[in-house]
Amino acid sequence: MDEKYFAQKIEDKWQTKWRETGAFEADVDDTKPKFYALEMLPYPSGNLHMGHVRNYSIGDALAWYKRLKGFNVLHPIGWDSFGQPAEDAAIKRGANPRDWTEANIQHMTGQLQRLGLSYDWSRQMAAHRPDYYKFDQWFFIKMYEMGLAYKKKTQVNWCETDKAVLSNEQASGGLCWRCGNPVTKRDLEQWFLKTTNYADQLLDDMAEIETGWAEKVLKRQRDWIGRSEGAFVDFEVQSPKSKVRSSDSSDRIKVFTTRIDTIYGANAIVVAAEHPIVEANYEHFSDETKVIIENIKADKLKVTDHDAEIEKEGVDTGLEAVNPFSGEELPIWVGNYVMIEYGTGAVMSVPAHDERDFEFARKYHLPIRQVISEPHLAHEHHQMQTMSLEQAFTDYGVLVHSDNWNGKTSDDAKKAMTEYAVKHGFGEGATTYRLRDWGISRQRFWGAPIPVVYCEKCGIVPEKYENLPIELPQNMVLSDDIAGTSPLAKDENFVNTVCPNCGEPAKRETDTMDTFVDSCWYYFRYTDPQNGDLPFDPKVAEYWTPVDQYIGGDDHAVMHLIYTRFWTKVMRDIGLVKFNEPVKRLLTQGMVVGETFFDMIPNPEEPESAGKRQYFPPSSVTVERDAKGKIISAKSADGIVLKSAIERMSKSKGNGVDPDEMVEIYGADASRLFVLFAAPAENELVWNESGIEGTTRFLQRVWRFVHKWQAKLSEPSAVVDGLNSTNSNANENPPATTGGSDSRKLRQKTHQSIKRVTENFESLQFNTPVAALMELSNALYDFKGEPETASDADVFAIREAVESLILMLAPFAPHAAEELYSVLVGNENGMLANRARFPEFSAELAKSDEIEIPVQINGKLRSRLIASPEASNDELQKMALEDEKVREWTNGKEIVKVVVVPKRLVNIVVKG
Template identity: 70%
Template structure:
């Protein structure tokens, strides 16, 4: 038979003994292998366009092939598989693909550290992880697998680049990057943290570098307004974050003329300059007491020789401070200096000082603000620090006629809401809203302003000085300049290898065979662009490629994509809420505008799942966290299981936290190990059941045994009954036990249907458990059951197995085979998700609660649908209720049909 022993982790595992007679026992390994082979052999999940079937596109975010699946993947893909199976069983033609986000930095890190070829490393990792996914039994159409690092794929990254270049959506511009002079390397913000190079520790400088950009800003309005049409299909916080990221802001530009003291009005026309400011609150302009410029503002340069040494020094200081990558923890204190220059407020001709301030950013708006301390927090802080006047010009409506000057002096904090204008000449008494419109119009009429809209969204910088990415298909020719590669010459293939140093200089620039080429225009000697594209490029359109993965001419056929897309359900981590999901929305609009698609939005429904986290233990005395695997740590816990203290094997006190599971932190759980011990079905079932999908899941190994037990319980029940079922239809006469069971069955189907439609995955598992419990509790036994009971059990068991399919497909397939008597599988047998009957799900009698003054006093049993008056009468007549009403005045009676009657009494 079999033996059961404790594994080294203290968990239960099954060991197969006599393999000949084990069908009646649940051996996950055996059936999982069997059905995985069946699915592969029968290509069960391969799908084709079929205009007669409704389609469903189920997509999960594709993994980076790091080499190991982690529990976050297991969660993500288990959830996706539930939806895919559910829709299949509902009769949909389900596209459920997977692929590899296989370009990116870790491959280069591996190349540096382990001297391996990034391509070989990547391919090996894909092989390993594909095996892991298959052992989990995920229902992917493997014939559509793609990998971003293969030329067949990145050829079309380049194809898109050229299309965008043609449309003016791809362009090159000078931009500042973090630069380490010592390493001759560009650094990301993280790598330049604290203003020092992470590798050599030397100070980081900013360097101008020519980089390629995609013009995402061309679609800024559409990206923002499109969020409204997505509406309820996406989580609210994702919509919000995208709105904030795009950051559209409506306001006005206003020009302030510049004056140089001592040269009153004597500037020659060609020397006259204005400063354009952007403001959303033109209604506060009478309160402007300074103009504050970003230190990089061109006016600073232009009037450079008018500025004192002190001003120059301060500007240099601010710039130096800004050059340091920001430390996110610390709040930067406001700093600045009066340049001595003056500006003219065009509304009242008042002269205000021009300052330079560290809180004004050149990258946003115009790099200049009008400082209105009374009505803006930042300006208030700045003015308070440097003694600038604070002048109130907006009042709360009910105070508009009081003594504002006095009030203004008393302002202890800025008044930033809208209100009514005061101290604003002609505009006094107008509301902010009216004033904003009228004053902008006034400015426009007089030629010193106009309405303006600004965005936080920037163009997408795609240049990377890296090897492991898609080469940018551009050639530089001394004669012809920047020349795009011909479409026919794609792909521009990566060389087999390149000197990867990991210091950040472009490896491709050192591969002469790659760099040296002929100009596509004049055929003279030319040089290739040696930067590669950001990997977000690959993931911006991959799921369109899945629809037509072998197309050599186009990224995909528009007709095929039109059938499958948009994605009906997308599932992934919420860390991609902004970048990936903005870029792919941008890409969709570009694809639409080059006639590949007719969609505006690519993803109908989005689900972001929470992280899988676990306890970590580490020592950070050295300033860097050194993690210890939990198995080597002695942990002391309080009564609630919270960690009080932790010590390493050597007895050293360790710090602890709950962090995202990963191998490097030592708190990872290896999915292979889980599958080995418990089986893929139990592992998946548990991950789904343990917590709502959007919540963080704190890994707790113990719970998984309950999942195994549940599967075993179903298994045993099916085997107990399988020989008793017949083909007869439900008997007309039904006894109480049969009726009760059928009611539970149909209620469960209704409940699970609803849960899955609303993307809840933990509650349907609980519902399945309840139905299973109901079967055991029904007391119906095969030996003594009547015909109606047998058919009720058969209905319940069949429904249970079918509904189990999305959660534990191997077990469900096997049990379905046992029930139906063949091994052809669910799909070949045309299995469908069970349907419920409202009639059968309805309770035939219900309990109605009788409360007196809100306290439960009695219950009556009645049929559903009783009228309010009947219920009221019945409640008032109830003997127990009478006891509590007796001698008191009934004030009112609240009746909730089918639920309760509450009698309110006084006295």
């Protein structure tokens, strides 16, 4: 053992050893409980960033902990290696996306290995390799056969900057999720997966994972699915000219409402500009009306500014519809606030009870009629025909001005009126969803080709399973002149094929799949990565899955995590898995952020907007701070006054920390230890370099202590049984009564620390156990004694503390722990080969001999008692009342009551 701790040296040594012995390779073993620890797979951009380091440090700590706890741990890693940056690199630099991707994977694999992460590398997968995407295609065909994959012409979200189609999730907020630029709409033929078929399951099965997932993630998924219960109601349309009611069903407008109880307050029907009724009657509209309708349509293609509220616009079409409840004729308007995508694209406008309708009615002076009243005012409202409302009354209440329905509560009326509508054939109960089907077509090269063939005779034909994978061409020249068609369309060899059905010449689909398809099932592939016939063997997967702990950023709360839950349900229906939910517990780690400095560069094309941010690397910025460290001012090298913010770390913003550099300076162990120690895993981590030196110092302290006691620690006589036993539990220890009080105290601290660290791991806290280990290490230094003169009991206590400390350190700083452990056991086989186990605490030893009980008078601390841990409440109360200091406060006063919290506190309530 070196006298000093050289991180580089021992890290290289153990990484090599682990690799050579396959220390972390896992196999099915029915004799052990399994644990599947999974972190979200990285995109091989070329470089690891601190967010990765945090994510993987958490996962690795947990994997180590579970291994030492005797679990058979699966801890794999792979690559989300399809997607745009590879293609962009190909266009920009003429690189081959495959070579670019493979090179990045190689480089990042090196980075991961330098961090010493305990992955089973033999199970690695990469989405862009044909042996993997073969099964993306396999799943697609399965879904096609099940009627879950279909093709439809739709308006899709289109990002002009990325030249890519985006799913609804990816275009959330009208901005591209990748580049942040506005999204426009285009008409394209697209492949969809019927996620909506599973909407109810996606919602209801959340009950199974409620305890293991953060509520905020489930809430976002719930909102995203957006189930809404209400009713469809048909309004018959009348032409203003004929005024003759048509019995033709096409002349009905179906609206969706959640508040059928307010239907007597309807003053109009408002439809989206794209509604069929508008198209059908378009020629009858005045020019003025047509202009307004066209303007509304055009505005919808524009960017939706995030903060600005859009002014309501509309026009009366002159058409009328009949309220089936009241028989009243209502004007049909086109309104910009009605969306064709949601519900039926038509609403009944009830301004008194809906904020949007209220605003609309105000603007166009439409009548506002209150039909729901607060229960205690219902009688008064009965007298009044109209109310001058300040704002819409959207609560439930009691119906008024609603014929026979008056006096019913909203709840009752909703049920009864829906039934009435069903009975008379003009309506039905209905549930709508915000969730749409998942559009997976991408007009890009670098993705899994959709395995479908177009045949003149047979139409759309899925490829045969035995023809999979449909491989991407090897040397495709990619260029920038794409405009909504896939680059693959230009490759005749790829496009021209024969129909799998009739054998005649046919053409291939040239769209590729959204990369979120790849990440839907990758962690099932890890269980059986070489399988050539199936995505994975259901039997093998049954052993390992579902995932016990998944760790990743909460930015994937609605995309990846909804898609993969959907995919699992499909796999269940195919018979590949037997459960509904793939992930039992989910930990969403906070972002790693840092200070950024930027100047706003105005955009000449949009002088109104604030412009674009131009970032300056922090090293080039002169910063002035106040006493609390808050930034007062910042200037660039040329004296420009800059703005500052705290943002997610990224290269382009200049606030990134390079993990390689950090590992080189401080070592992997100290780096990992620090990321976990600096903040709770779920919190945002504001990067602050200075703290890391503390963790280095801690490792050095532990190292120094072991070095000093080395000779004593490796003497076999020091411990009853060697460290090679599976457990160093308290049973084989000498009785607690032997040895001096110092060694007794140290043993107590050791067992208390084990208890704390174990509990912390079980509750997924990673910062607090590090603090506990630091305390234990401090306790060792507080222990007065020298190796030369220490008694057997002292040595025993020290050995127990050191051994526990080292084993508990393994999840955080595995290299240092391995090296120190090898000193203790006298061999270099490593902890796992030595069957080392996480220490177990003895409640007996962890218990204090005496406890300090604070005594309060009227809630204020006045004295302290020293008592035995076994002292009863009565004893504590008696001691407290007899205490001298307490008597000073209680003398001459009436004792109203004494509260005793067992083993913790006594509070005496006095009066006078």
